[in-house]
Amino acid sequence: MVIRIPMSRTGHQKLRDELGRLERKDRIEVMKAIEVARGHGDLKENAEYHAAKERQGLIEGRILELKDKLSRAEVIDCTKVSSERVVFGTVVSLLDLDTDEEITYQLLGPEESDVKNGSISVLSPLGKSLIGKEVGDEVLAQTPGGKREFEVMGISASDVS
16 A cells, blocks of 8 residues: 655645756766766775765665655645645644644645745644644644643644745
8 A cells, every 4th residue: 555645736846846957967067077087097995986985875765765755746836735724834833832832834744845945744743643633722742852732722724835
């Protein structure tokens, strides 16, 4: 059974762009670097050659990873999700009941989450505990820093797909 990966249109496009860059630009550059390094002689003691081969391995590994994720992607248009309940793609305003601080997150896929930029994964402890909640609901989440309690203050659809 294939495990689908939820992803916004924007996140899907970013991964496709990265894959294209790796296949069309980075892969070719590293092959040229390996060719140049081979021309320097003894490969056993050739640091340029070993560095280029290591970079080639990283590029090829990332290409395989991206192809896998893109093939399993379930692309969701975040501008068309319902804002009655917290679902993938919604923007959620929360009140931290311990600190009275209001924070806002968009729930996105694991590849797109970036707490510093206001997005969390739907698969994170907080993301999982928010799914299905409505405005006014209280949420208890087991985070890496311990248990935290929040109140859902607002839910809106994203303006980015």
